[in-house]
Amino acid sequence: MGRIFAAIMGTASDKTAPRGWLAMVLRDEHFWIPLVVLLGGLLVLHWIA
């Protein structure tokens, strides 16, 4: 699974290619906190508006 992911998204060492740094961001566990909070915020907005 990890190899397939790396093949699609690029490797962490390939930082100049967009695929490479996108892969690094997606592997960063910190990234998912604001992303989940943003999606939650959109859901709250959809509910109240």
Next chain:
Amino acid sequence: MASAGIQVVSQSRRRSLQIVGLLSGFAAGAWLGGAEAPTKLVAVGVSPLVISLAMVSGVFLARWTLPALIHGTSYVRADVRQTPHLLIWAVLAGCIWSVANTLTIFAIRDIGLSIAFPLWNSNSLLGILWGFLLFNELRQAGLRRWLGVVGGALVMFAGAVLLAMASSTQAPTGNAMRGVAAALGAGVLWGTMYIPYRKAYLTGMNPLSFVTFFTVGELGMMITLALVYTGGPGPLWQQLMITRTVLFWLLLGGFIWVVGDIFQQYAAKYIGISRGIPLSNTNQLWGLAWGVLVFGELHLGGGSVYIQVIGGSLLMAAGACAIAFSSASDREHVRWQQAAERESVRYGIDLEYVRARMYGEQGGGRKYGRTWVDWLLAGVATVIIVGFGTMAEVPQLSWHHGWAATLLAAMLVLLIGSGWALWRVTRFT
């Protein structure tokens, strides 16, 4: 004391950066609060989403113009090449800001400002939590600094509650549960938005580069929300046309807001989010000063209102002082460096570059000048603002010129003082 990767710089350098960060936090409060002044010239009846969209448009213009004038777009481009992954973080943070800002509009509608404001103002407390959990802020800081920062933030929170109660003039008319959810949601969103901020600055990105891409997410999300909640392009365009005579004031408000926001970004960079964000939250005090002193908003209020204003202001000032006197210790700095090294390893960034940027140095040494692109950006922004200025109407509103001049002078003193200190110590790095 030193961590293995990043060498510790001298104590005097760290002290200079702390002072620059503190000055930036106070300047941020003044300019973020001052941004409310032009919006007070906008008559009631304009859709809040249109107000928000117009302000964000002014913000977008300023976020592209000011970095171009200060450093040049070639500098921003080179900065982004060093840390391209931060583009995603910046756009994400911009999207979060727009959703939070829109939620506050619904919160005020449903539960009123006095309840909504303290709920979303909890964002600075959440910022402290994220700073501690993810970026080693306040680690090994000692009890005195913990009390100074967390206690100061709590005292400021109490002051904010009093000021919000005094500022509240509208009775809530909507659904209370939804209003509370909206206000809490805005607080959580803004508090979490500081994760991308700190991530960017620990990794070495210049705040001016970060805001250039932050605003892409900000404007993109705001346009999307405005289209969705006003009913599509036709109704949105109609509302913009109806309000075209006040759009200039909103653009101007957005432009002033960006000056404050840039200082907030530098505060987050040099003193961390746990100290920088509560300090810039003194904007509420400045917003209230403009409302009370210049526009006479509490003129008809009773004695209890004035007690709330004075008490809330004193509490906010006391909390800000407590935070200002709780600068990071040597041991805490080492923990910050460890967090920066972790980012350097995770994203494959040169450790020397991260170290240099963390301590306000250029890193790399190459100088970048301004090009015709920068002057073009400044020219286009000027034409747009002047264009809206020619359409603008000055509302018939009584205001106190003397107090306006005094507050403006205070803002300019903070701008020049903090800007000069930032330039001297960091060259706006």
